[in-house]
Amino acid sequence: MVEFQLLDRRVHRSKHALCNALFDLLEQNKYDHISIKDIIVKAGYSRGTFYSHYRNKDDLLYECIESLFDKMVKSYRNWYIDKDLLNIKEFHNEPLTFLSHMKQYGRYYQILLGKNVQIDFRQKITEVLLNLFVDDFEYIGKSEQNPLEQSLLNRYCGYGVIGVILEWINEDFPTSPQKLSEELVKTMQTPLGNIRIKRKSQWNSYYYSDTIS
Structure with a gap:
């Protein structure tokens, strides 16, 4: 032994x-x-x-990526693994463990998202995280939602969070995991109201182009 x-x-x-x-x-x-x-x-x-x-360096690269994803998924699920229901209004700093993982292994993520690796890592990490949203979460609203609407809502929320995180990585972590976690929670808890149209006078002229008929 x-x-x-x-x-x-x-x-x-x-x-x-x-x-x-x-x-x-x-x-x-x-x-x-x-x-x-x-x-x-x-x-x-x-x-x-x-x-x-x-067998070759591709095997090594993909095992490194799989190991990274395994750590990522475990850190992501860590804050809700012992729960059956999440109340978004009661969130405090739940995403922190996951974001701390991203910062801890930031070097690996930045290299994989960079120009020296000829794989679409952005697509790979998006698929993994989106599958977590779709597989693990079911949003419960005031009215019944059919499966198509639920799937659309999962993807809508998932892509939004993923986009923020990838931008955070690409910009070399301009804020701390703690700060970003707090901001993400605020975003989740903030319902959208009316939308004001801004500065029409400054819109580019191509919005009104008739070049294509």
């Missing part, structure tokens, strides 16, 4: 080192320009160790 535990620790340590090496390299290099040799030299492991875990 001790040998298995030691082996597990060794596997975890080598995988962790390879993942960190890949992300260190991605800070300065495009993914397509990084070789397995670059990764193992940076990590301080042999080619044999690499191939004992992965």
Whole structure:
């Protein structure tokens, strides 16, 4: 049993080192320009160790992403895992654990959202978070909602929150997780009233163009 535990620790340590090496390299290099040799030299492991875990660097990248998503989902569900009903009016700072995770692993998210990784990570993270909204939440209003309306409401709320979080990451976390959490809660608790149309005189002329008939 001790040998298995030691082996597990060794596997975890080598995988962790390879993942960190890949992300260190991605800070300065495009993914397509990084070789397995670059990764193992940076990590301080042999080619044999690499191939004992992965078939190629794509396997390594996707396992790093899956590990990150696993941590993200756990942190997201942490604040409601023991609840059956959420009252938005009673929210205080519920998103904080999730946002703290995003800040803690911000380097990884920023690299994956950056130009050096040739995958649409923005779409991937949006899908994961949106699925959480759709799968975990059912909004209860004053009137009955049919399934189509419920699905639309889930996506409407989900895309809004996701957009704010991705912008926060891309702007290098201009506010603290605590502050953003408080602002998100305020947004959730604020019903929309009437909408005032602003500064019509400053609208661009292309709004009135007849170029396309």
